[in-house]
Structure formats: C-alpha cells, structure tokens
Amino acid sequence: MTLRDDDRLGGRLARYAKVTGAVGGLAAQFAANRLLGTPLDEARHAEALKAALGGLKGPVMKVAQILATIPEALPADYARELAQLQANAPSMGWPFVKRRLRAELGEDWRDRFASFEETAAAAASLGQVHRATGLDGQPLAVKLQYPDMASAVEADLRQLDVILGLYRAYDRAIDPSAIREELADRLREELDYALEARHMALYRHMLADEPMVQVPAVVEALSTRRLLTMSWLEGRPLLSFKDAPQDVRDQLAINLFRAWYVPFHRYGVIHGDPHLGNYAARDDLGINLLDFGCVRVFPPRFVGGVIDLYRALRDGDFDLAVHAYESWGFANLSRELVETLNIWAGFLYGPLMEDAPRLINAAEKPGDYGREQAARVHARLRELGPVTPPREFVFMDRAAIGLGGVFLHLGARVNWYRLFQDVIDGFDVAALADRQTAALTAAGLTK
Numbered sequence: 001m002t003l004r005d006d007d008r009l010g011g012r013l014a015r016y017a018k019v020t021g022a023v024g025g026l027a028a029q030f031a032a033n034r035l036l037g038t039p040l041d042e043a044r045h046a047e048a049l050k051a052a053l054g055g056l057k058g059p060v061m062k063v064a065q066i067l068a069t070i071p072e073a074l075p076a077d078y079a080r081e082l083a084q085l086q087a088n089a090p091s092m093g094w095p096f097v098k099r100r101l102r103a104e105l106g107e108d109w110r111d112r113f114a115s116f117e118e119t120a121a122a123a124a125s126l127g128q129v130h131r132a133t134g135l136d137g138q139p140l141a142v143k144l145q146y147p148d149m150a151s152a153v154e155a156d157l158r159q160l161d162v163i164l165g166l167y168r169a170y171d172r173a174i175d176p177s178a179i180r181e182e183l184a185d186r187l188r189e190e191l192d193y194a195l196e197a198r199h200m201a202l203y204r205h206m207l208a209d210e211p212m213v214q215v216p217a218v219v220e221a222l223s224t225r226r227l228l229t230m231s232w233l234e235g236r237p238l239l240s241f242k243d244a245p246q247d248v249r250d251q252l253a254i255n256l257f258r259a260w261y262v263p264f265h266r267y268g269v270i271h272g273d274p275h276l277g278n279y280a281a282r283d284d285l286g287i288n289l290l291d292f293g294c295v296r297v298f299p300p301r302f303v304g305g306v307i308d309l310y311r312a313l314r315d316g317d318f319d320l321a322v323h324a325y326e327s328w329g330f331a332n333l334s335r336e337l338v339e340t341l342n343i344w345a346g347f348l349y350g351p352l353m354e355d356a357p358r359l360i361n362a363a364e365k366p367g368d369y370g371r372e373q374a375a376r377v378h379a380r381l382r383e384l385g386p387v388t389p390p391r392e393f394v395f396m397d398r399a400a401i402g403l404g405g406v407f408l409h410l411g412a413r414v415n416w417y418r419l420f421q422d423v424i425d426g427f428d429v430a431a432l433a434d435r436q437t438a439a440l441t442a443a444g445l446t447k
C-alpha cells in the first residue's frame, strides 16, 4: 500500500483548490477597486496572482486564459501574466500511476505495452502524459487523468460564476451569460477522453488530405474515458524556430493556418485551444496537432456568416454585415452596434484583404495581439448597452487571437489573402453541411 503517495496527491489537489480560490479573491479585489474608483496596482496584483498560480495548471488555467480574452474582464497585466503561465502540473508518482493504470486497463495492463516510462513526459491540464511502446513497437503517448477531476471542474465553474458576477456588477458592455454556458460545456467535455478520442478521429478525417498536418491515431484497445492512448508524434516547440530563416517561419505559419482553417471553413469545426503546448513542428516543418479536448462543431450557417462578413467588409456592404451578425444570433442590432462590431471584425479580417505578403499585423505586439482594439470596441459597447455575444463566438474568436499572436511571434510574412482564398475556395453552406455530417458519422459522433 502506498498511502503516502495518495496523501501527497491529496495535498497537491488541495493546493490546487486554494489556487482556484486565489483567482476569485484577486478578481474580487480588482472589482472592488474598480467600483470605488481607487487606482489599482495592477502589476503588483499580477505578480501575486502569478505566484499563487506558479507551477500549477488545471481547468482553472483554461478559465483564466479565456477570461483574459474577454476585454476588461481582467486587467491587462493579469491577462498577460495568465497567458504566460507554463504547464507544470503536480505529477502523480509511479505507484499511483500503476494503480490508476490497473484500474483503467485491468490487472494485466503491463503486458499490453512493450515498454512504459515511469516518469511523465509532459503535464496535462487534467493529468499527465507518459511515453510508452506498443506490443507492435509503435511509440505511444498515454494521457492519464487524475481521479476526481469532475469535482475540480465544477469548483472552477463556481469560481467562474463569481468572477463573471463581479464583471457584470461593474461593466455592462458584454453580457457573458452565453459565454459562460459555452465554457461550462467545453470544460465538462474535456473530462471525457472517450469523446476526445472521437474528436481526434474527426480531425484525422478532416485533415487526411493535408500532408503538412499530422494528428495522432487513437489506440482504442488501450483507451478509456480517463485514459487516452495514441501514437507519439515527435516534434519541437514552434517558438524554437523564432530565429530560423524567414521562409522556414513562413512555412510553419502557413501549415498552422491550414491546420486551423481547413477544418473550420470546410467542415465547420474548430480546435478551440490554440495554446502553444498543443502543437509542435516536425523537421519537415509539418505541424503535429495535439489535444482535442476542446473541439467545437458549428452550425453550418454560422460559418456562412463568417464568409458573408468577410465579403461585407471587403465590399463595404452594411446590410450584408447585419445579415451576417444576425445569422450568428446577435439580436437588436442598431446601426452604431453594427459599426462597433465591424471595428473588431475589421481588425481580424484586415490581413485577409490584402493580396501581398505581410505580417499578420505590424502594429501589434505578439503577447498583446488584439488587446488594444478589443479595449476600444469594449469602451464603445459600454456606451451602447450590453451586447450578448453568441456562444459560438467564444472559441472562434479565441482561435483567431491565439493564432494571430503565434504568427507575430514567428514574424511570419505571408500572403494571408491567398491562404484564405485557398481555404474558402468553392465555399457553400449546403456542401459544408453534407461534409460535416459525413465526417461526424465517420468519427462516430452524431449531432
């Protein structure tokens, strides 16, 4: 018996719960300062927050990172600090891992691998990843979930409600209710590795004709709802290419763009977590796409709205823009509101309108991509009354902002217009709907 090991994990999980509390506490302090109009020492609070969160990661990290993308839900320094937090989860020791594997795969679990590394190769937000080898010699990645993560996620969601409640009390620019529902659904889904396995199969299907994007293959026989075994993909962090020649960085950006936007524009599916740990670059500059814990399937008309809005902005067609926002579920659109939303859309779509190689946005700093524009739009929204962004908006927006930041980090000079035209070539909502249904069915997912 290794009770001590359990105790230690228990201690770590308790610490983890305390961190979740710390985020809420700091947010409360921030909101109180805001309400009273006293200046807040943002930098100092951000430091405190970082110290509290230091070395930990979990569902709370995802909540915090997404909060950081809602303009002014958190002060700029908080947002910056949160975005920088590195994955370093408390790890399960070998005796505990063995017990978990036995529980998931049965007494003979060890006979089902040729080798299994005792030390985790990487931290995961709800567990950890071990390297192993299959009986056929295939290198494997084994993602093992901590026990009792469901209650950790529910605790995080309660914290999220506290933070959003405070946000509502001092700021009426954005009604976050739909955002909250979207976050809750995705966070709960992330607990289910069997669903993640099907999402991985969906991505292999959608990207089958993209030789420069690789997706791991699930090993069904060695997977459960809490254990995901897949092929190991060897790669290097994207940012280790920061000093590589221009054409190398451009190629990486192109491959990353296709990894995200071929599934979105052809199938209406987005990978909602463009975090740097969720992809790696191969020696041939192909992209390994990982982590299918946050996948969003959109109604086809929503993607139609994305294309309509692109055309509306390109042609200065106000009515088409209104139609696009309405097809996304925005209601009660005044002229001013449409013009304000168009500022944000113009920021995101701008690089796709110029038929020439360029930085994604020369005026932006990589870590703050979009922040200043978002603040400006947000200030206008505060005057115009609350707008309720449709829930589909959350991860689409997050992908655009996340990837934009990475393109800037890489200093990629790419003809984004051409890239986008290639991806949307022959776009048709009905055809997308058919492709989506076929892809979901092939992956064992039904709507």
Ligand SMILES: Nc1ncnc2c1ncn2[C@@H]1O[C@H](COP(=O)(O)OP(=O)(O)O)[C@@H](O)[C@H]1O
Pocket (backbone or CB within 6 Å): 122, 123, 124, 125, 126, 127, 129, 141, 143, 216, 230, 231, 232, 233, 234, 277, 278, 290, 291, 292, 293
């Ligand atoms: N198939 C794989 N091949 C190689 N490394 C992997 C693989 N899957 C995951 N990893 C490593 O494990 C880390 C955590 O896995 P990930 O699926 O991102 O977990 P989480 O959903 O908790 O973020 C990744 O950042 C990566 O370093």
Ligand SMILES: [Mg+2]
Pocket (backbone or CB within 6 Å): 125, 275, 277, 278, 291
């Ligand atoms: Mg990940």
